[in-house]
Amino acid sequence: xxxxxxxxxxxxxxxxxxxxxxxxxxxxxxxxxxxxxxxxxxxxxxxxxxxxxxxxxxxxxxxxxxxxxxxxxxxxxxxxxxxxxxxxxxxxxxxxxxxxxxxxxxxxxxxxxxxxxxxxxxxxxxxxxxxxxxxxxxxxxxxxxxxxxxxxxxxxxxxxxxxxxxxxxxxxxxxxxxxxxxxxxxxxxxxxxxxxxxxxxxxxxxxxxxxxxxxxxxxxxxxxxxxxxxxxxxxxxxxxxxxxxxxxxxxxxx
Numbered sequence: 001x002x003x004x005x006x007x008x009x010x011x012x013x014x015x016x017x018x019x020x021x022x023x024x025x026x027x028x029x030x031x032x033x034x035x036x037x038x039x040x041x042x043x044x045x046x047x048x049x050x051x052x053x054x055x056x057x058x059x060x061x062x063x064x065x066x067x068x069x070x071x072x073x074x075x076x077x078x079x080x081x082x083x084x085x086x087x088x089x090x091x092x093x094x095x096x097x098x099x100x101x102x103x104x105x106x107x108x109x110x111x112x113x114x115x116x117x118x119x120x121x122x123x124x125x126x127x128x129x130x131x132x133x134x135x136x137x138x139x140x141x142x143x144x145x146x147x148x149x150x151x152x153x154x155x156x157x158x159x160x161x162x163x164x165x166x167x168x169x170x171x172x173x174x175x176x177x178x179x180x181x182x183x184x185x186x187x188x189x190x191x192x193x194x195x196x197x198x199x200x201x202x203x204x205x206x207x208x209x210x211x212x213x214x215x216x217x218x219x220x221x222x223x224x225x226x227x228x229x230x231x232x233x234x235x236x237x238x239x240x241x242x243x244x245x246x247x248x249x250x251x252x253x254x
Contacts, residue, residue: 017248023090025058032060039125040064041245042173049122059087074099106161120167126174128158156187172215178208194219198226
């Protein structure tokens with residue numbers, strides 16, 4: 001049932017990670033789902049350190065990751081005031097001692113550096129807006145449009161901002177459309193050393209719909225492609241691996 005949050009607007013309270021994480025999110029427009037849960041599974045439970053969830057929305061990926069990783073601390077970075085308010089509510093309700101929210105425009109170097117202290121993140125996870133405004137029809141819903149359409153600077157600007165937050169030996173993980181893989185690699189602006197790609201298929205035998213990219217900063221390892229993840233069985237149910245990831249009980253097989 002939808003209700004009205006202090007942040008304004010109709011919201012729903014939804015269970016993630018098998019009910020261990022309860023998150024409030026808008027009843028309409030962009031809503032968290034599989035992309036966020038895949039991001040949250042990018043490291044094993046033993047991971048320790050500071051995580052920046054960039055473009056965090058209501059905090060799903062960062063909070064689910066911190067729930068799995070008891071020694072992780074999370075900064076939820078979000079530009080939209082309504083989403084940032086919901087992220088703060090969700091952080092307080094679920095992991096108040098290990099998560100905080102930063103409301104800022106990540107694409108603004110001045111805003112970014114004024115708001116974020118000198119501590120660089122050990123891990124940056126991000127689900128950037130997927131759509132180029134010049135190439136795709138935009139949603140009439142303003143908040144959905146903001147979540148889906150990349151802003152000034154494009155994907156390269158978004159990736160550069162994420163790298164600016166990252167420690168010298170840190171790791172960047174992002175998820176994007178599979179058909180934008182080349183654009184994604186070009187957006188890194190560096191050689192592909194230390195890059196691993198993990199394709200995600202809705203069903204076996206079809207085309208990949210998503211790709212996860214992991215960049216280990218400072219690594220000289222050659223580009224590699226990890227074994228693919230298949231989300232659904234023929235009957236539409238999650239595969240066992242996808243089910244574990246959605247329940248917050250596993251990690252991606254990089």
